[in-house]
Amino acid sequence: MRLSRVGKRYGRRGPWILKEATLAVGPGELVRIEGANGSGKSTLLKLIAGVEPPSTGSIDGPGRRAYVPERFPPALPFDARTYLHHLGRVHGLSAAEADRRAAHWLDRFGIADRAGTPLSRLSKGTCQKVAVIQALLADAELLLLDEAWTGLDQAARSLLDEVAADRAARGGRVLFVDHDPNRLAGLITAAYLVQDGSLRAVDAVPDGPSGQRLVRIEVDGRLPDRLPGAPQREPRPDGTTLLKVPAPHSDALLRHLLTATPPAHIRAVHPEGEA
């Protein structure tokens, strides 16, 4: 995904919101976009999503993109299941596959019981979950999260963290805006600041929040190139591998290892510091 000297303003005489923005995001990257309110972060994500056309410059991106807006309108005259069915179809899934995946994600976000309720009667947070799910239905190559965590409950926030990290780990490109500075800390590969209409790279803060603990996982068997949580790998003489991953991502990593084909054999899991 590449932005070359992209500029954006609304209307022919509007002020420039973004000017000469250049950005490249490769597979496996998890990118944070920072900036003050009204600085143009959302506009940048909309441009990348193809939701808004750029005024100048060009954007080359992968075909399949998924976007989660900050606020999802309950004004749509659908229930969650029907809406997700349609969006899954638009994302290129077959009808059966769209329904299957919608049911899967509705269940994981804990709103399967409200799948038949009209969106207009769902709470704000539940609506936001539907908005998140529509973006997760198809394994889009580019996932754009515009403060998608806003309004979600704690469990859903963690799940979205996990899913975003997992998408990047499996070779997707994830860009997000969020006001929590610790969001996905330790996992982001790059960060950019939008300020006064320009975009510049800032430190991605390589380590997580101070004191974040690592979990050691001993695994037997061949491992995929990309793993959730970007664990450190230490090959051992007996053919096993020792993975060290930040504790918040150990669940995602374990799930990924166990559901891989062929599944990896896990020998031991223990917090760092214990033998």
Add this chain to the structure above:
Amino acid sequence: MSVLIRYQVELLLRSQRWLPPFLAYALLMVIGISAGETLLGALGFAAAVLVPVTAWYVRCTTTAEPAASRACLAAAAGRRRVHLAALAAALTAGLTLGLAGLLAVWAVSGEVDANRHAQAPVGEALVAGLLATVVCVLLGLLIGALCTRPVLLRSQYGIPVSLGLATLLLVVPGSPANAVVRALVTANRTARVAFPVAALAGAVVLAALGVAGAAAVAARRSD
């Protein structure tokens, strides 16, 4: 694309936005056509009404979706295709309404034409009516595509400009809508049914250009 169109049609139906244009059409038909009126005359009136009504449907389908969910759709399918699907949904609505109107007119009409000496065949009259329906729906689509977002951004002008253009297309000689409606009115008098195929070709070309233009604008301009 068919998936997107189905979504837009379902959105139009479920949001109840199909209702006001339908009621306006039904009201105008009740006012303009009395039971037992000649088939050809009534078909001419019914076709003419379809021009503004279809333009209204375009307005409905292009504005039915809240911005945030349109954004989700645009990310998945692209702005151009989303707008094309909205226009296609309006075309579907216009054609469905036109066809239903044609059948209703056929059901309530009396004689085929107003000529005291000769009666045109019903089949010919219906074919001419169908042709006029398609032409008027296509021109309504053209007007709608040009008078709504993202082509016309000042939405307060959309409705008066649409009505003005619809009137213009119906009265200006040489316009396809004028040609088909006049053909029906003339056939009503003379009992000789004409099929202005050139008008159909003209309407198809105009509508295709309008729709392609509107889709191109949708891809390049924010609203």
